[in-house]
Amino acid sequence: MTTYTTVIGLEVHVQLATASKLFSPAPAAALGEPNTRVHPIDLGLPGVLPRPNAAAIALAVRAALALGGDVQRLSRFARKNYFYPDLPKGYQISQYEEPVSRGGAVPLGDGRHCRLERIHIEEDAGKLTHSDLGTLVDLNRAGVPLVEIVTEPDLRTPADAHTMLESLREILRFAGVSDCDMELGSMRCDANISLMPVGSTKFGTKVELKNLNSLKMVQRALEYEERRQAAVLSAGGRILPETRGWNDEAGESRSQRSKESAPDYRYFPDPDLPPLVLDEAFVEAQRRALGELPAPRRERYRSVHGLPAYDADVLTRDRAIGDWFEAVVAEGIDAKTASNWVMSDVLPAQRERKTPLAEFPIAPPRLAELLRLLASKALTQVSARAVFRHMLAHAGSAADAMAALGLLRIADAPTLQPLVDAALQALPEAKAAVLAGKERALDSLKGHVMRACKGRADPAVVDALLRARLDALRGQKG
């Protein structure tokens, strides 16, 4: 039986996190009632012209830099012409022969990379909803800025594809380019897959997979397609160039359309838009805005902060997590302690609340205060967690929480002296035993004091006060 090498390439659409659309001032968040987030430009009304959004260009360049792409000093917008009810102008403004970036790569985490062919900027189309009333068109999404990231056919397994997308998502989130949420559609992936006999260098006929709405679906659909193609080829069959749609519930893909007769998009440079010329200063400004990417940050956490690899991975899942961690460390807290608390207390609480870390009720300096109290043994691990929970619910400082929880230590002599005296009076046998030289009897006296103040007394102070009284008694006898 022949065994096959799988060849996979991905086309990933990523929505750029801008306030407004690529070519219009309408808001880019495609929320709200249908057709309320539209400008005449998005509707393709007669006479409108596209107005390039500098913020979208900036984010596209940042994405390219984060992925190691060669940002083109001159690129061009082109029209991709086709008729579809969700495409208001009858063409999509995209980039064709002259994309904004060429090359680049996405690390797969084990030293291997998936090379990129290109990154180009384009506008999104609207959305169709099929209902009893017929097909409804919502143009809120029309004109939302996207970059399309096209890989080389470098991936060899469905798991590689999964890893590549995870890595890509991590980098783009870090770069502040996009939230890359596949379920919400801010990251979308089409996959091309073909099989060739092991040892061959000639790629087989590729099939395009669509409707892959999560990382898991990408992997499942590719695994299914890998098996399907292997079965067809092993049986002496031929793979047809086609687009197949993934049905996750059924766990299978179905042919959507043949690619034997590809549509003719009649691309040509958009005459409404001058060439996109990016000067060195603009590109450098984007490079500066990019900041530290996840891989170097992970390395820094290991080497500079001495964190284990696991900690470094968790803390670099998102730029905000690492930033939060570093803000705690900057307060003089030991890195491993800070890491432990961020991983096992802050992140679970944040996940539960479903709010961004920036809105977390405990700010890093407040957590640092709590950890300093813990380090000074003013709090036990257990009471420190109680304080943390209280701070989470009520905001405020650690001291406020301790006061509210009654956890403040009593260390001043005038407050404790009456309790010490009461203990000596209540336990005459113990007092006598100590005076007789039985040191261990001192513990029962201390215990009495502690019970009287619910354990809040500072043991050292209690010890000193007891000894002082007992010494005095010895002196009277002596």
Next chain:
Amino acid sequence: MTSLWQMSAAAIASAVRAGELSAREMVTSCLDRMQRIDTGLNAILGTRAEAALQAAAAVDAARQGGHPLGPLAGVPVAWKDNLVLAGELATAGSRMLDRFRSPYSATVLERLQRAGAILIGRTNMDEFGMGSSTETSAYGPTRNPFGADLVPGGSSGGSAVAVAADLCPLAVGSDTGGSVRQPAAMCGVTGLKPTYGRVSRYGLIAYASSLDCIGGLARTAEDLALWLDASAGSDPADATSVPTQPAITPHLAARRDLRGLRVGVPWELNGPGLDAEVAAAIQNAVAQLRGLGAEIVECSLPSVAHAVPTYYLLATAEASSNLARYDGVRYGLRRDAISRCDAMMMQSRSAGFGDEVQLRILLGTFALSFGYHDQYYGQATRARALICADFARAFASCELLLSPTSPVPAFPIGSHIDDPLAMYLCDALTVPASLAGLPALSQPCGFTADGRPIGMQWMAPALREDLLLQVAHVFQANTDHHLRRPLP
């Protein structure tokens, strides 16, 4: 005594500012004349009498209140129906947009209003600007006031006739391959196509985006200077607009004659194929120019031989894409097909577009199609670069270029409509400047024996509208072709 409708834009604005004339009176006079005269011309597709009178009243109130008035205060202006104005219809001469009302305004119309102009009515045009005679309009042809059986030229025929018939002193048109200049020539008025990008295209219903220019039509160069100063300037809504240039009006009369001006006469645009009377009128004008001190130099634009096919390939390619939005989904004409959306789109487009528009969409789609793209669209792009280079060379040895505007004077309605190629050749002299994005102006320079106007075309380097208008102004100060009025 001069009737109100005979006044130039400059005269109206200065009288309104001085309080000698109310804007309301002026607008009423124009609306009356439109009502009286336009039935025989079909230049105006619709007026906005009420809104215009309100706007005029606002100008008058501002004057009475001592507020400063704009340079076009109280001047009635008609606009080509491919420019949108909020709340008004905009048909582009097409059945497709029969009842389309725009929710927003074109930059140029907003700027004219800011300058005090009163927008009074929409003018007829070839459907989507595709034509050279205003006969392809879905709303019937416009007639030439110099002869009711004659075309006015096109596609801005309605705007040219509005000015020629004294319905208003100033009209806005658009010029993709000569659509302002050629009707100006055929109707005996002055028409300016500015440098590409000098007037924002935002709100101009696109025909061919890389060629479309908004232009002005008036009876005098002075009025066109006022129009351009009010209309031009960079616009963030149009990514192809060019930086704002200095005003022209203050320096319009800088020249008393044409001494020191070198005028290039490219033989390719002044040679065979010209109507004999047109050729004679140009020779006569050249003699007058010499008399005014101009130095006439022979020059050559070798690549303009390819200008007409280059223009029709590029314009139709862009048009095939620009007109794709008229699909019946969101606005405009829709033929409801019971079953499928694509059938609905096809039927709507077949019903909404006229023959010439469908012909050009098909041509353009073909020019961009796989396997032919480079041979047609690609080749035309390269030819365009050659034509641009020709102009650059020519302007190294002269300040302006001169040619007839149209190879023929106005022809009878219906005589060319079944022969697209003959119609396309009417554009041979105007498309070169369009392809190069250069400013050009047409002004009257004579008449045929039977009284049809003849126009000559000036072409200038980019952004030298000041020179075009100064020279046209000197010519008008020394000739009377532009003063002949066809209708009492």
